[in-house]
Amino acid sequence: MKTYLQCIPCFVKQALRAGYLSTNNEHEIKALMDRIGCRIKDITLDQTPPEMGLIIYDEIHKITGIDDLYKNEKKAHIKEAKRLYPMLKKRLQSADDTLLMAVRIAIAGNVMDLGMEKKFHIENDLEHILERDFAICDLMDFREKLDQAEHILYLGDNAGESVFDKILIEAMAKPVTYVVRGRAIINDVTEEDAIDSGLDEVAEIISSGSPAPATILDLCNEDFLKRFKQADMIISKGQGNYEGLSETDRPVFFLLKAKCPVIAADIGVKEDDIVLLSVQKTPMEK
């Protein structure tokens, strides 16, 4: 997804939120905002929004020396999600359609996003998402592809959400490779977070190499790119991965909650809608 003009004030807001978290010194935060302001020109409208995310967190690192700004939040979210895990497994057992419920649970986890201004309350949001209608639900395609797939490439999004991913991975009962970011950025899931979430018990964990809060193919490592090219089935979680991959010519299932109005409009849904979207470009579109 390209960067829209409306993304620009949002970048600045995100930088300010991160600034407040990284220091109490308002002059240090002002210095960060000055630097971020001057970097707006480095993002063109053809680039994806998470590439600006990368710039923001690089500038924070330069000013504060902090590598993993949301470390404590990530640990807390994983702990909270693990606490909910047994209850969610029970919900799954009593569901009419186990796969659909597992998809819902994985999408519900997607509210755990600290890149957004919106506050979340995982238990309340969970109940809401488990009950609500999908705006797009390509479940038939998803089920069909899953039946045929020998191996699934699963692109993780946030720490905490990763525990909810585990439930979907268990429900799919196929070999899965779970892909994490190349380094800590916002509250995106890293290898350490994935292991902390128990994903090593159900999947192989690899890094995409992407330092951005998204799968940006130009920034990924060769191993990941090879797997991405050859994968039987690709599941992409969250907005960041959608922003990075919405134009790819590989078939991808996007599972997300459209928390941002710009991304919602790009998908063609409304803000707060939940989506299981199969994107498979026809040769014409390619």
Added chain:
Amino acid sequence: MKTYLQCIPCFVKQALRAGYLSTNNEHEIKALMDRIGCRIKDITLDQTPPEMGLIIYDEIHKITGIDDLYKNEKKAHIKEAKRLYPMLKKRLQSADDTLLMAVRIAIAGNVMDLGMEKKFHIENDLEHILERDFAICDLMDFREKLDQAEHILYLGDNAGESVFDKILIEAMAKPVTYVVRGRAIINDVTEEDAIDSGLDEVAEIISSGSPAPATILDLCNEDFLKRFKQADMIISKGQGNYEGLSETDRPVFFLLKAKCPVIAADIGVKEDDIVLLSVQKTPMEK
């Protein structure tokens, strides 16, 4: 009022709104955003927010050559306010407290602000403001000062709102000098707008010389500064004038609706509150 960190994303949003209004070319708007981003560093936290407003509209002028971006909106607002004028005069005649009702009407006009993200609907907002309680209402001071005053310096804010100011000026029944901005900026009232609003029938109209959307004393002309220093009574309309003058050592009555959460917090009220605030610094505070 100093610039708060939270003002920074708001500057960027304001620039984007003005960009959309000035051109349909997204690359031209992006170029504006790039320039605005780089100017964030030129505002310190000790300056007032309208000084950034000045920078934003200067950059728009440089890119688009447009001097008076909101010209059509200003004309439409004045026309709409004039249409309401006879009804408001009737309301005033039937009010228990004519002066208080005139103050309310003048404050109601303050919703006509295009520097804010909030949309307004003057007729609906008017009814709401004419009925609601003041968060701060220093009416006794106001009445007392008005009784003693031989001449009033009235600092105008927005075009359209200016017609509502006329009603308060008429109700006060004292000689008034009505002060307009030094040039067109956002939808702030200029000399032309003041005459279009009929203010020349009830007041002397002068320019403060301030090119910013506020009375910034460092940017005002000598004639205004002299009158400001000597004025019997100063009435300041709107947020911009508050931002520029909240630290002045001259006694000022601020009449405004707190449309912005940062300004509301600075005054000590809640967002959307209406205020008639007498600021008279004690020698200690000076």
